Amino acid sequence: xxxxxxxxxxxxxxxxxxxxxxxxxxxxxxxxxxxxxxxxxxxxxxxxxxxxxxxxxxxxxxxxxxxxxxxxxxxxxxxxxxxxxxxxxxxxxxxxxxxxxxxxxxxxxxxxxxxxxxxxxxxxxxxxxxxxxxxxxxxxxxxxxxxxxxxxxxxxxxxxxxxxxxxxxxxxxxxxxxxxxxxxxxxxxxxxxxxxxxxxxxxxxxxxxxxxxxxxxxxxxxxxxxxxxxxxxxxxxxxxxxxxxxxxxxxxxxxxxxxxxxxxxxxxxxxxxxxxxxxxxxxxxxxxxxxxxxxxxxxxxxxxxxxxxxxxxxxxxxxxxxxxxxxxxxxxxxxxxxxxxxxxxxxxxxxxxxxxxxxxxxxxxxxxxxxxxxxxxxxxxxxxxxxxxxxxxxxxxxxxxxxxxxxxxxxxxxxxxxxxxxxxxxxxxxxxxxxxxxxxxxxxxxxxxxxxxxxxxxxxxxxxxxxxxxxxxxxxxxxxxxxxxxxxxxxxxxxxxxxxxxxxxxxxxxxxxxxxxxxxxxxxxxxxxxxxxxxxxxxxxxxxxxxxxxxxxxxxxxxxxxxxxxxxxxxxxxxxxxxxxxxxxxxxxxxxxxxxxxxxxxxxxxxxxxxxxxxxxxxxxxxxxxxxxxxxxxxxxxxxxxxxxxxxxx
Amino acid sequence: xxxxxxxxxxxxxxxxxxxxxxxxxxxxxxxxxxxxxxxxxxxxxxxxxxxxxxxxxxxxxxxxxxxxxxxxxxxxxxxxxxxxxxxxxxxxxxxxxxxxxxxxxxxxxxxxxxxxxxxxxxxxxxxxxxxxxxxxxxxxxxxxxxxxxxxxxxxxxxxxxxxxxxxxxxxxxxx
Amino acid sequence: xxxxxxxxxxxxxxxxxxxxxxxxxxxxxxxxxxxxxxxxxxxxxxxxxxxxxxxxxxxxxxxxxxxxxxxxxxxxxxxxxxxxxxxxxxxxxxxxxxxxxxxxxxxxxxxxxxxxxxxxxxxxxxxxxxxxxxxxxxxxxxxxxxxxxxxxxxxxx
Numbered sequence: 001x002x003x004x005x006x007x008x009x010x011x012x013x014x015x016x017x018x019x020x021x022x023x024x025x026x027x028x029x030x031x032x033x034x035x036x037x038x039x040x041x042x043x044x045x046x047x048x049x050x051x052x053x054x055x056x057x058x059x060x061x062x063x064x065x066x067x068x069x070x071x072x073x074x075x076x077x078x079x080x081x082x083x084x085x086x087x088x089x090x091x092x093x094x095x096x097x098x099x100x101x102x103x104x105x106x107x108x109x110x111x112x113x114x115x116x117x118x119x120x121x122x123x124x125x126x127x128x129x130x131x132x133x134x135x136x137x138x139x140x141x142x143x144x145x146x147x148x149x150x151x152x153x154x155x156x157x158x159x160x161x162x163x164x165x166x167x168x169x170x171x172x173x174x175x176x177x178x179x180x181x182x183x184x185x186x187x188x189x190x191x192x193x194x195x196x197x198x199x200x201x202x203x204x205x206x207x208x209x210x211x212x213x214x215x216x217x218x219x220x221x222x223x224x225x226x227x228x229x230x231x232x233x234x235x236x237x238x239x240x241x242x243x244x245x246x247x248x249x250x251x252x253x254x255x256x257x258x259x260x261x262x263x264x265x266x267x268x269x270x271x272x273x274x275x276x277x278x279x280x281x282x283x284x285x286x287x288x289x290x291x292x293x294x295x296x297x298x299x300x301x302x303x304x305x306x307x308x309x310x311x312x313x314x315x316x317x318x319x320x321x322x323x324x325x326x327x328x329x330x331x332x333x334x335x336x337x338x339x340x341x342x343x344x345x346x347x348x349x350x351x352x353x354x355x356x357x358x359x360x361x362x363x364x365x366x367x368x369x370x371x372x373x374x375x376x377x378x379x380x381x382x383x384x385x386x387x388x389x390x391x392x393x394x395x396x397x398x399x400x401x402x403x404x405x406x407x408x409x410x411x412x413x414x415x416x417x418x419x420x421x422x423x424x425x426x427x428x429x430x431x432x433x434x435x436x437x438x439x440x441x442x443x444x445x446x447x448x449x450x451x452x453x454x455x456x457x458x459x460x461x462x463x464x465x466x467x468x469x470x471x472x473x474x475x476x477x478x479x480x481x482x483x484x485x486x487x488x489x490x491x492x493x494x495x496x497x498x499x500x501x502x503x504x505x506x507x508x509x510x511x512x513x514x515x516x517x518x519x520x521x522x523x524x525x526x527x528x529x530x531x532x533x534x535x536x537x538x539x540x541x542x543x544x545x546x547x548x549x550x551x552x553x554x555x556x557x558x559x560x561x562x563x564x565x566x567x568x569x570x571x572x573x574x575x576x577x578x579x580x581x582x583x584x585x586x587x588x589x590x591x592x593x594x595x596x597x598x599x600x601x602x603x604x605x606x607x608x609x610x611x612x613x614x615x616x617x618x619x620x621x622x623x624x625x626x627x628x629x630x631x632x633x634x635x636x637x638x639x640x641x642x643x644x645x646x647x648x649x650x
Numbered sequence: 651x652x653x654x655x656x657x658x659x660x661x662x663x664x665x666x667x668x669x670x671x672x673x674x675x676x677x678x679x680x681x682x683x684x685x686x687x688x689x690x691x692x693x694x695x696x697x698x699x700x701x702x703x704x705x706x707x708x709x710x711x712x713x714x715x716x717x718x719x720x721x722x723x724x725x726x727x728x729x730x731x732x733x734x735x736x737x738x739x740x741x742x743x744x745x746x747x748x749x750x751x752x753x754x755x756x757x758x759x760x761x762x763x764x765x766x767x768x769x770x771x772x773x774x775x776x777x778x779x780x781x782x783x784x785x786x787x788x789x790x791x792x793x794x795x796x797x798x799x800x801x802x803x804x805x806x807x808x809x810x811x812x813x814x815x816x817x818x819x820x821x822x823x824x825x
Numbered sequence: 826x827x828x829x830x831x832x833x834x835x836x837x838x839x840x841x842x843x844x845x846x847x848x849x850x851x852x853x854x855x856x857x858x859x860x861x862x863x864x865x866x867x868x869x870x871x872x873x874x875x876x877x878x879x880x881x882x883x884x885x886x887x888x889x890x891x892x893x894x895x896x897x898x899x900x901x902x903x904x905x906x907x908x909x910x911x912x913x914x915x916x917x918x919x920x921x922x923x924x925x926x927x928x929x930x931x932x933x934x935x936x937x938x939x940x941x942x943x944x945x946x947x948x949x950x951x952x953x954x955x956x957x958x959x960x961x962x963x964x965x966x967x968x969x970x971x972x973x974x975x976x977x978x979x980x981x982x
Contacts, residue, residue, distance in 0.1 A: 235879075235880045237880075240875075242875060273654070277657060280657075281657070284661070291668065295668075295671075295672060296672075296676075297668065297671035297672060297674070297676065298671075298676055308672060308673075311672045312672060315665065315668055315669060315672065318665070319665050322661055322665075323658060323661060323662065323665075326657050326658035326661055327658055329654060329657065329658075330652055330654040330655040330657075330658055333654040334652065334654055341950075342950070343950065344950060352946060356939065356942045356943065356946065357939070359938075359942065360935050360936070360938050360939040360942065361935070363934070363935050363938045364934070364935035367930070367931055367934050367935060368931065370664075370667070370668075371922075371928070371930075371931045372676070373667060373668075373671045373674070373676070374667055375927060376671075376674050376676070377667050377670040377671060377674060380927055381680065381915070381916065381927070382679055382680060382915065382916070382917045383916045383917060383919070383922045383927075383928065384869045384916075384917050384918070384919060384920055384922065385920075385922055385931065386867070386869065386877070386920025386921065387866075387867075387920060388867055388920055388921030389920075389921055389922060389931070389932075393932070393935055397935060397939070520862065521858075602882075603882065653945075677874060679871060679914065679915055679917045680915060681914075681915065682911065682912060682913070682914070682915040683913070749884065774888075775884075775885070775888050776888075779888060779889065779892060779913060780913065781913075782913040782914050782915075784871035784872060784885055784914065785871075785872065785885075
C-alpha cells in the first residue's frame with residue numbers, strides 16, 4: 001500500500017505544481033490577486049505532498065518491502081538502519097526524489113517568507129520554481145519511478161553498494177542537493193525580475209541571502225564529498241577532477257561569482273545585466289550537472305546506471321529551461337540600466353576582475369569536462385582530460401582572482417587613486433612576501449608553487465587584518481566611540497565576508513602543503529615488520545577478524561611511533577561484504593592539525609604478507625577546515641540584519 | 651547583432667553536442683594500431699610449449715587473431731560464433747591465450763571446441779600490451795600484408811561478424 | 826597597537842608553521858620511485874576508466890605499472906615511456922592531453938574567453954565614462970537619494 005500511496009502523492013504533486021506554474025503567472029500579468037495567492041498555497045502544499053511521498057519511500061526501505069524494485073536493488077534486511085534510510089537516495093530513482101524534495105523545500109521556504117516580497121514578484125518566483133518541479137516530477141513519474149513494483153517480490157534485497165555504506169552517505173547527498181537545488185532560488189528571482197521588468201537594488205537585496213544560503217550548502221556538500229572520498233576510497237586523494245565532481249564545482253564557482261556580483265548590484269546598482277546572467281548560468285550549470293551524472297555521456301565513478309530515455313528527457317527539459325531563460329535575457333537585458341559609472345581601479349573593478357576570472361575558470365572546467373565528448377562527436381578520436389590539465393589551467397586562473405580578493409575590500413567604490421591604494425596594500429604585500437620567503441627558507445624542498453601558495457594565504461590574511469583595522473578606525477572616527485565599541489558596531493555581514501576570506505586562506509595553505517610535501521609509500525609487510533616514513537615508524541602487530549552486521553573484515557593492527565615514542569595505534573580494514581560479494585578497503589587515519597598519517601591495506605600476498613600503503617599528508621585537514629570556515633562566513637553574511645526585511649518594517 | 655544573444659547561441663551549440671553525446675559510447679577506445687603492421691613476437695605454442703607461434707610467419711593470408719582466456723566469461727559467450735565462423739572456412743582464426751594457465755586453456759578448448767588453427771600462449775600478457783589489448787576478449791582482423799584492419803573489443807556478435815569482418819574479407823578477396 | 830597585533834599574529838603563525846616543517850624535513854625524495862608514481866598518476870587505467878594506473882588494482886593496470894617500472898629502471902625518459910603507451914593505447918591513456926591542433930581550443934580556450942570578457946568590460950567602462958555621461962547622476966544615485974528622503978520623512982512623522 002505504502003508505495004502506491006507514494007506514487008499517488010507524486011501524481012497529486014504533478015497537478016499542484018502544474019497549477020503553481022501557470023495560474024500565478026497569469027495572475028501576476030493581469031493583476032489578479034486570488035490567482036497570485038494561489039502561488040503561496042500551492043507552493044506550501046506541494047512541499048507537504050512531496051515530503052509525504054518521500055516518507056513513503058523511506059518507509060518502504062525501513063520496512064524491507066522487497067516487492068519494490070528500488071528497495072530490492074539497493075537494500076537488504078541485514079543493512080543497518082541509518083544506511084537503509086540513506087539507501088533511499090542511493091539509487092538514481094531515489095536520489096531524484098531527494099532532489100525534488102529539496103526543490104520543494106526551497107519553494108516552501110520562499111512561500112512562507114511572504115511578508116518580505118511584493119505578491120506580484122513572489123508569485124512569479126513561485127511559478128518559475130513550480131515549473132521546474134513540474135518538469136522533474138514528469139521525469140520521475142515517467143522514466144525513474146522509485147515506487148515501481150516487481151512480481152513476485154524477492155525474498156531479500158541485493159544490498160546497498162558497500163562504497164555507499166558510510167556515514168558520509170547519510171549526510172553528503174542531502175547537503176549537496178540542498179546546494180545544487182538551492183541555485184534555483186536566485187534563478188527564479190532573476191527570471192521573475194526579468195519578466196516583471198523590475199530589476200532594482202531591492203531585487204538584489206532580496207536575492208542575496210538566498211544565494212548565499214544555497215552557496216553555503218553547496219560548499220558544505222562539496223567539502224563533505226571530498227572528505228568522504230579521502231577516507232573512503234583508500235588512496236588518500238581529496239579531489240580527482242572527476243566529471244561529477246566538476247559538475248558540482250562549476251555551479252559553486254558560478255554561485256561565488258554571483259554572490260559578489262549581487263553585492264555590487266545591491267550597493268551600487270551596477271552589473272545588473274551581468275548578475276542576472278550569472279544567476280541563470282548558475283542554475284543552468286546545476287541542471288547540466290544533473291544531466292552529466294545521469295545520462296551516461298561521460299565516464300565517472302559516481303555516474304548512475306544510465307538509460308538513454310532519461311538522458312533525452314533531461315536534455316530536453318534542460319534545453320527548454322535554459323534557452324527560454326537565455327532568450328528572455330536577450331530580450332530584456334538591453335533595457336536594464338548600466339548603473340553608476342566606475343573606473344578600473346575601484347572596488348567594482350576588483351569585484352569584476354574576480355568575477356571574470358571565476359567565470360573563465362568555470363569555462364575551463366566545462367571545457368575540460370566536455371572536450372573529450374566534443375572531439376568524439378566530431379570523429380576526431382578519443383582523448384582524456386585529467387588532473388594535469390585542470391591543475392595548470394585552474395590554478396593560473398584562480399591565483400590572480402585570489403590576489404584581487406585581497407585588494408577588493410580595501411578599494412573605494414567608484415574610484416580609487418592608485419597612490420592611495422598602493423599605500424594601503426604596501427605593508428601587507430611586504431609582510432606576505434617576506435613571510436612566504438622566510439617559510440620557504442626552512443622547507444626541505446621549495447618550489448615556485450609553494451611560494452605562490454604561501455604568499456597568497458598570507459596576502460589574504462594581511463588584507464583581512466588591514467580591512468578590519470580600517471573599518472574600526474572609520475567607525476570610531478564617525479561615531480566617536482572607542483575602538484572596542486566600534487568593533488561591536490561592525491555588521492554581521494562584514495564579519496561574514498572576512499570569515500569566508502579567511503577560510504580561503506586556510507584552504508590555500510592546505511592545498512599548497514599537501515600538494516608539495518605529501519608522500520606515499522607501498523610496503524610489503526609481515527607480522528612484526530616495521531616501516532618508516534620520515535620520523536614515523538609503523539609496526540604491524542597482527543591481524544584480527546571482525547564480524548560486522550553485513551560484512552566480515554580483516555583488521556590490521558598497527559602501532560605508530562614518532563621518534564621511537566608510541567604515538568597511536570591504527571587499524572585499517574579489508575572488509576568483505578557478503579551480499580554484494582565485494583571487497584572494500586577501510587583506511588585508518590591519525591588526523592592532526594599539521595599532518596595526517598593515513599594507512600590502508602592493499603592486497604594480501606601468497607606468502608602471508610600484505611601490501612600496506614602509508615601516506616603522509618601534511619596540512620590536509622586545512623582543506624576541509626577552510627571550506628567549513630568559508631561556509632560559516634556565508635551563514636553569517638546570510639543572517640545579517642540588513643536582509644531581514646520583516647524586522648526592518650516592524 | 652545583439653550581444654545579449656551570445657549566451658543563448660553558445661548554449662544551443664553545447665546542447666547539440668550533448669544530444670550527439672547521448673548516442674556515443676565514452677568507454678570504447680579506438681586502437682592506434684589500426685592501419686599499422688602487427689607487432690612481431692615469437693610465442694610458445696599451446697600444445698607443445700616451444701617458441702613456435704611466430705606472428706610474422708602467420709602473415710601472407712588474411713587472418714583473425716582472437717585474444718581469449720579460460721577465466722573470461724564473455725569469451726564463452728562469443729565462442730560458438732567463432733566456431734561457426736571457423737566452420738565457414740572463409741578465414742583462418744588464430745588464438746592468443748591471455749594470462750592463463752596452460753592446462754586450463756587446453757581443458758577449456760576441449761570442452762567448448764577448438765576453432766583455432768593454432769594457439770599462442772601469452773602467459774604474462776606482454777604481447778597483449780604490444781597489441782593494445784585492454785579487455786578480453788578482443789579480436790583483430792589482419793590482411794595479407796600483416797596490417798591490422800579492424801579490432802573488436804569485447805565479445806563478437808553476429809552483427810559484428812557480418813558487417814565488420816565478413817564484409818572486409820569480401821573486399822580483400824575482390825581486390 | 827594595530828601593528829603590534831599584526832606582528833604577533835604573523836610571528837605566531839610563523840612559529841607554528843616552523844614547528845610543522847620539522848616533520849617535513851625527514852621525508853626525503855626518492856628520485857626513481859617519485860618518477861614512477863608521477864608517471865603512473867598521469868596515465869589513465871583503461872579498465873577502470875575513472876582511475877589512474879597508480880590508483881587502479883586491475884590486472885592490466887598492474888601489468889602496465891610493471892612495464893613503467895621496468896622502463897624507468899632501464900633509464901628510459903618520461904617522454905619515451907609516454908610514447909610507448911600512446912603507441913599501444915592511443916592518446917586516451919594520457920591524462921594530460923598534448924597540445925596540438927585538436928586540443929588548441931582546450932588549452933587556450935579559457936584564456937581566450939578571459940581576454941574576450943576583459944575587452945567587453947573595457948567597452949562598458951569606456952561607455953560609462955564617456956564625457957557626456959560623466960557628470961550625470963545614475964538612475965541608482967537618484968533612487969538612493971529618494972529612498973533617503975523618504976526615510977527622513979517617515980522619521981519626521
